[in-house]
Amino acid sequence: MSSSTSQPAATATAAPTAGKSGARLAVIYGSVREGRFGPVVGDWFTGVAKQHGSFAEVDVIDLADHELPLSFPAYGSEPPPKTARVLEELSGRLDAADAFVVVTPEYNHSFPASLKNAIDWFHGEWQAKPVGFVAYGGVSGGLRAVEHLRPVFAELHSVTIRDALSFANAGDLFGADGLPKNLEGSRLAAKGLLNQLDWWADALREARAKSPYGAAA
Template sequence: MDLTTRESAVSAPLKLAVILGSNRAGRFGPVVSDWFLSRVAERADFTAELIDLAGVALPTSLSFDPDPVVQAELAKVTPMLAGADAFVVLTPEYNHSFPASIKALIDWHFGEWHAKPVGFVSYGGISGGLRAVEQLRQVFAELHAVTVRDTVSFHNAGALFDDQGAHKDPTSSDAAATAMLDRLGWWGRALREAKAVRPYAV
């Protein structure tokens, strides 16, 4: 890669994969993801792509030689993960943890996560999904990903949005999203520039 091509690559908007983890019937996740994606759309430093795990059926049992059905499911998500510069995982909290759908997505991939930053948007009851986020940080550390400190958390999420999915009082949530995306952008650019000079090796 020549210098001009490298400079163009590192200055381009970051490709952000937003992973919507809930796949339960009647889930609240799309309300939160619509709100978050509208925040990302206001920025010039990211282009976002949604990975909705409700449309992906990856088994929790892994295989080094996946059958054609699993290969078809992987084809829905693997190229988007591989092409992403950064990730935001949007997770509810199920039984003090995160959904199995997220763990399956993580475990079926490896190099796609390496040396990339991960941010979190969580929602739930009184905890706002933060227990799920803390567990996800440990998982992503094992995969050589960098999780950013700042998060967006919705406590008692259902009461915060109206029947049309609009946030009733978005000031603090908008500020949290801005802070998280600023950090994610810094890490995304720093890591992309570093990898352009020296590939990351595990």
């Protein structure tokens, strides 16, 4: 487990103090494959986020629960009713969030197609909001997936958090109880990420309230 490095929470300890902003956080599970390990990592992190105390709501969005087609409707046309209902639900939940955490594995040096597909269906919902990352995988701990996600979210006018949680060889780092074996180090790293996320969520929410973000027009 790491925060941007192979050492536990090396940089997260310098994070800003949480502002208790009452922001709404959406935690997005990016993998949809059968037998995935993502919910183990995501459920633990979500529990830490709820205990953190800074977020008024923590909404888990598991992409495996939502059927988003790979084919997009032609410009100017409407999606089929079933797809429209899914999009309406997800749009509402993403729009309501003040901050995001993406839980992602690493597939072939990058992130899953399911995650890119979900990101691309939406636009304004991401803008002027912070995005944090919890990655897991083999020896790289999913960090290459995170580095590929950063420019994607930059294009969507999101602000990505510098520190990321990374679990290398994740299956060996979690016990049968679903908790990290290095529980204290993992909690400290998660707290550092959440502190940074809370600071940015508060700052950007205040900025959006003062003046609507220009790129949304």
